[in-house]
Amino acid sequence: MNRRDFLGGASASVLASGMLPLLAQDREKNVSPDDTFSVGVIGPGSRGQELIRQLLRIRGVRIAAVCDIYEPRFAEVDQLAGSPVPRYKDYRHMLERKDLDAIVVATPLYLHAEHVNAALNSGRAVYGEKSMGFTPEDSLSILRTVSETGKIFQVGHQYRYAPWFQDAVQRVRDLQIGKVTQIVAYWNRNADWRRPVPEPKDERLINWRLYREYSGGLLTELGSHHIDVANWVLGEQPIDVIGVGSIAVYHDGREVDDNVQVIFGYSEGRRMTFTSMTSNSLMGEQLWIYGTSGSLQLTLEDATFYYEPRPIHAVNPHSEMMQHGVTTGASFRAQGEMPYRGPGTRLATASGDDPTLVACRSFVDCVRGKKQPLADVQIGYAAAIAAACANRSIQSGRKEIIPPAPAAG
Amino acid sequence: MPVVQTLKRLLALCLLLANGGPSDYACASEPKRAAPAAQVFLETHTAMGTIFSIYLYAPTEREAHTVAQAAFDEVDRVEELLSNYRPSSELSRINREAALGPVVTDRETFAFVATSIGWSARTNGAFDITVGRLMKAWGFFRANGHVPSAAELAEAGRQMGWQKVILNSQERSVRFAADNVELDPGGIGKGYVVDRMVEMLRVEHVTSALISAGSSTIYAIGAPPGKRGWKVQIPDPEDHQRPISTVVLRDTSLSTSACTEKYFVLDGHRYCHIMNPHTLKPVEDMVQTTAIHPSATASDALSASLFVLGPEASLHLLKGMPEASALLLAGHGRVEHCTSVRWSDPEGGDVCHRTATKRNRKVEP
Numbered sequence: 001m002n003r004r005d006f007l008g009g010a011s012a013s014v015l016a017s018g019m020l021p022l023l024a025q026d027r028e029k030n031v032s033p034d035d036t037f038s039v040g041v042i043g044p045g046s047r048g049q050e051l052i053r054q055l056l057r058i059r060g061v062r063i064a065a066v067c068d069i070y071e072p073r074f075a076e077v078d079q080l081a082g083s084p085v086p087r088y089k090d091y092r093h094m095l096e097r098k099d100l101d102a103i104v105v106a107t108p109l110y111l112h113a114e115h116v117n118a119a120l121n122s123g124r125a126v127y128g129e130k131s132m133g134f135t136p137e138d139s140l141s142i143l144r145t146v147s148e149t150g151k152i153f154q155v156g157h158q159y160r161y162a163p164w165f166q167d168a169v170q171r172v173r174d175l176q177i178g179k180v181t182q183i184v185a186y187w188n189r190n191a192d193w194r195r196p197v198p199e200p201k202d203e204r205l206i207n208w209r210l211y212r213e214y215s216g217g218l219l220t221e222l223g224s225h226h227i228d229v230a231n232w233v234l235g236e237q238p239i240d241v242i243g244v245g246s247i248a249v250y251h252d253g254r255e256v257d258d259n260v261q262v263i264f265g266y267s268e269g270r271r272m273t274f275t276s277m278t279s280n281s282l283m284g285e286q287l288w289i290y291g292t293s294g295s296l297q298l299t300l301e302d303a304t305f306y307y308e309p310r311p312i313h314a315v316n317p318h319s320e321m322m323q324h325g326v327t328t329g330a331s332f333r334a335q336g337e338m339p340y341r342g343p344g345t346r347l348a349t350a351s352g353d354d355p356t357l358v359a360c361r362s363f364v365d366c367v368r369g370k371k372q373p374l375a376d377v378q379i380g381y382a383a384a385i386a387a388a389c390a391n392r393s394i395q396s397g398r399k400e401i402i403p404p405a406p407a408a409g
Numbered sequence: 410m411p412v413v414q415t416l417k418r419l420l421a422l423c424l425l426l427a428n429g430g431p432s433d434y435a436c437a438s439e440p441k442r443a444a445p446a447a448q449v450f451l452e453t454h455t456a457m458g459t460i461f462s463i464y465l466y467a468p469t470e471r472e473a474h475t476v477a478q479a480a481f482d483e484v485d486r487v488e489e490l491l492s493n494y495r496p497s498s499e500l501s502r503i504n505r506e507a508a509l510g511p512v513v514t515d516r517e518t519f520a521f522v523a524t525s526i527g528w529s530a531r532t533n534g535a536f537d538i539t540v541g542r543l544m545k546a547w548g549f550f551r552a553n554g555h556v557p558s559a560a561e562l563a564e565a566g567r568q569m570g571w572q573k574v575i576l577n578s579q580e581r582s583v584r585f586a587a588d589n590v591e592l593d594p595g596g597i598g599k600g601y602v603v604d605r606m607v608e609m610l611r612v613e614h615v616t617s618a619l620i621s622a623g624s625s626t627i628y629a630i631g632a633p634p635g636k637r638g639w640k641v642q643i644p645d646p647e648d649h650q651r652p653i654s655t656v657v658l659r660d661t662s663l664s665t666s667a668c669t670e671k672y673f674v675l676d677g678h679r680y681c682h683i684m685n686p687h688t689l690k691p692v693e694d695m696v697q698t699t700a701i702h703p704s705a706t707a708s709d710a711l712s713a714s715l716f717v718l719g720p721e722a723s724l725h726l727l728k729g730m731p732e733a734s735a736l737l738l739a740g741h742g743r744v745e746h747c748t749s750v751r752w753s754d755p756e757g758g759d760v761c762h763r764t765a766t767k768r769n770r771k772v773e774p
Contacts, residue, residue: 312452312474315464322449322633325640325655326464328699329624330667 037364038064040100040124042091042115044077045070046195047129048106051156052080054357055104058364067094070205072198091115095122102367105129106156108208109215113138116153117145125152125367127360130228131220131387132380136403139384143405146377152366154373155380157228158359159300165229167349168296168303172233177291177305180233183272184290185226186283187218192250193258193278210254217245217256218276219387219394226287228383229298230264230272233289237382238264238272241390242399249279262390264402274390297344304344381405449617449633450474454481456488457599459623463606466617466633476613480606480620487602490518491594493541503583504541504591511575511582519581522574525597528710529571532726535717536710537686541591542568547691549682554673556680562689569686599626600664600709607705619658625665626709629658643736646696647744654736654752654760662705664712667697679742683716692717697738702730711735720748727751736760 037060041048044066055061066077067088074087088094095103095118103119105112106129113135116128120142132155133139146153159165172180197206208214209221231237241264245257259277266272275283289296294307315322352358359375366373386402393400447466450473454461461484467473492498499518506512514522525538546565548554557565568589575584594601599622606620607628617631619639629639638659642652646667656663668681668691681691698715702708711733715723720739727733727750734751738744747761754760 309453309455312450312470312477314470315449315451317449321464325642326462326619326621326627327624327642327644327652328627328663328665329644330665330697 035060035368037061037368038099038101039104040065040067040094040097040102041077041104041106042067042094042119043105043107043111043129044068044073045106047156048104049073049076049080050356051104051106051127051129051360052077054354054360055364056081057357058361061364064100065094065097067091070202091118095119095124100124102127102152102363109220110134110208110213113141116142120145120149120151120153123149123151125154125363127154127156127363128380129156130380130383131216131224132377132384134216134220134388136385136388139381139388140406143377143381152363152370152373153377153380154359154363154366155375155377155383156359157225157375157379157383158355159225159229160232160375160379161358161362162355163352164303164347164349165298165355167347168298168305169229169232171305171347172289172291172296173235175291177289177294177296177307180289180291181270182290183230183233183287185223185230185272185274185287187222187226187274187276187285188281188283189278190281191278192252194252207254210256212255215256216387216391218258218260218278219243219262219274219390220384222276222285223260223262223274223390224383224387226274227264227272227386228379229287230266231379231382231386234266234270234272236266237404238266238386238402240265240399240401241386241393243390243394245394248277257394260390260394262393264386264390303347303349305347306344378405450477452477452481454484456481456484457492457602457622458494459599459625461606461623462619462621463610464619464639465610465615467615476610476615479613480609483605483609484602487598487605491521491598491601493591493593500592500594507574507583507585508588508590511577511580511584513580513582516581519576519578519583521594521601522583522592523576523578524601524706525592525594525710526571526574526576528597528714532714532718534571534686535722536596536714537569537571538592538594538597539569539571539574539590540596540684540686541593542589543684543686543689544593544595544682545591547680547682547684548673554675554680556675566689596713597706597710599623600662600705600707603628603662603705603709622705625712626662626705627658627664628662628705630660632659643699644697645744646738653738653763654754655756656701656752656754658701661701661703662708663699663701664705664708665697665699666712666716668692683713685717694739694741695719695737696740696742696744698723699736701734703732707733720746723748724750 039055039061041052041063044052052063056063063081063085065086065088066074068074069089078084102125104127105115105119107115109131112128113133116126119126133142193209195206197203204211215221241262243260243262245260247254247258250258258279262274264272284299286297286299289298294305297304363373382405389400389402447468449464449466450470452463452474461481463477463480465473465477489495489498491500493500493504495501499514503512503514528536529538543565546557546561568587573586573590575586603620603622603626607630610618610630615630617633620628627641632638638657641656641658641663643654645651645653666683668683673680683692685692695716698712700708700711700715702711714726715735715737718726720737723737727735736752737748739746749760752760
């Protein structure tokens with residue numbers, strides 16, 4: 001009997017005694033890398049299934065339980081897993097299981113706090129999809145639960161794990177493009193953002209992203225990634241935000257905007273502008289990070305640096321030019337009149353594995369080794385509360401102050 | 410524009426006009442700082458589709474930056490005047506309107522066009538500022554090269570020709586005698602702007618600097634401390650690892666024309682961006698030409714002219730220009746024929762004999 005089997009057979013008295021968190025901590029510490037790692041998934045929809053797909057690529061991981069209120073999801077998960085996965089319609093019943101090492105929460109945004117808090121309180125490590133919380137209060141509650149339980153929580157900001165993001169952001173933080181004062185981020189698509197709905201009664205269940213009751217729209221579902229990158233680059237969460245949004249194309253009964261434009265204010269007058277639209281895909285999904293001596297174009301596929309024309313600098317008197325002279329030749333190829341475009345310098349950083357796979361693998365490693373994850377609750381809070389406040393600004397028409405995370409402890 | 414800067418430019422222009430032309434300015438401004446500057450600085454600037462560089466001796470980085478910026482401001486001003494890529498430029502306005510009637514322009518633009526037409530007359534049309542339509546027919550405007558049809562070439566031929574540019578110096582007007590004529594400053598513009606930069610730096614009392622406009626036109630002001638002048642290497646087109654010649658420039662300019670940067674290849678054939686206005690086709694039998702002349706405007710136009718003219722006609726032209734020297738490398742892709750005129754470099758001897766060309770010749774007209 002391995003340790004998990006033993007814990008699976010723990011008595012009801014142990015559970016009732018309040019020792020579960022301690023036992024769970026102990027379990028995380030002692031999981032062998034070769035041991036089975038059992039995951040329960042709350043919300044195996046499109047994103048949840050992508051996480052399952054990636055988790056199943058990690059040695060020892062098995063999907064031990066899934067919970068959803070939409071019946072067709074179970075067969076889809078069974079197909080993914082290759083065998084029937086125990087299913088639950090009530091997450092509380094799933095959390096009563098004794099053999100789960102970690103819980104993945106990929107439910108609609110408005111349920112994140114409820115499910116993440118319950119999973120943490122059950123003593124499990126949690127991988128929670130972004131945006132971490134729907135409302136500022138939701139995000140704060142998750143922050144507090146992580147602090148109170150001491151459990152591992154990783155937020156689904158997987159680009160924190162992408163090698164080219166890490167390399168590029170480190171270079172920016174090393175001042176390779178000078179002082180960054182502006183970030184302009186785009187998440188543009190040309191699609192209506194709808195999912196097919198087999199039964200009309202399931203419209204809100206399937207297309208929850210389109211309704212304000214459940215979703216923060218483009219800001220939380222897409223923008224939170226870019227907000228997180230801006231926070232990463234600038235080393236803090238934004239101070240305030242002002243934004244606008246509208247439904248300009250898709251007048252199909254949806255409630256969330258089909259385009260938003262938001263400006264986040266950071267300290268020292270630094271700004272991040274986020275634009276998202278669903279009616280034109282030209283700019284795609286990218287951030288432009290502007291520094292005093294260069295720029296970084298950061299996309300979901302690569303990173304390219306552009307440098308401002310070099311300022312004046314002293315020439316070494318022993319340099320090749322001073323010793324042997326400049327070389328004449330035909331003039332450079334005509335480039336029109338736009339200075340400073342050029343092809344840029346693309347980072348040679350290997351893109352490596354899918355960032356979601358790297359994030360999932362890191363999460364499992366953190367749980368097994370009881371290490372704090374890179375994309376921790378503070379990172380999740382900073383992006384989520386900014387996205388939530390941005391939506392409040394759009395709705396109120398006023399600048400909103402973004403509350404900082406309370407001091408630890 | 411700041412008043413001081415405006416005054417400096419006016420002073421530069423006055424000096425230019427008082428001395429009769431760009432080649433005379435060297436004696437116009439006596440250097441006030443006798444002591445050589447301690448350090449050389451490099452500053453670059455992107456304009457006119459290329460990179461301008463200034464190597465400059467100055468006591469401090471701040472002083473070097475200030476004067477370099479004044480020179481680069483001048484580049485930007487001239488670009489706004491003469492760019493055929495910018496619809497807002499004065500040259501573009503002339504291109505749009507001169508077929509409809511005389512276009513009155515400012516003194517500087519008129520002088521530039523007149524100088525260009527003068528080069529056309531001097532080279533019997535080998536240099537032709539109306540080559541714009543031909544360049545477009547071959548796709549060399551905004552880099553989209555293709556071989557035009559005979560009909561397209563004939564059409565381009567009807568739309569070009571320096572004799573179709575009618576100048577009236579009394580009213581400073583430019584008129585085109587045919588529709589769709591277009592002035593293209595490509596063969597002379599960089600040289601002109603380098604001359605303007607030189608003026609600006611001399612007004613700023615710079616006594617030692619090297620200006621490079623994308624390496625094709627270079628001007629040396631004075632010399633580095635303790636040196637005879639600024640070294641400039643002329644590359645061997647067949648061996649980029651070593652120069653074919655190194656010259657020392659002092660208060661003079663050097664320009665090079667070659668097809669190594671702007672060309673396109675179709676069906677294995679390389680088409681050069683330098684056009685022969687007489688054949689309406691790219692030059693086929695020249696590899697590289699370099700001209701040295703006290704005026705950068707002149708060396709730029711001269712190197713382009715020599716490229717089109719070929720060795721024999723070039724010798725004839727250079728006979729009438731005792732202040733010029735030149736190095737011509739002719740051939741079809743490879744260097745087959747080397748010609749030097751009044752060419753000297755520190756190694757001494759005949760530069761052409763030092764090359765690995767198949768046929769060497771040196772002529773001193």
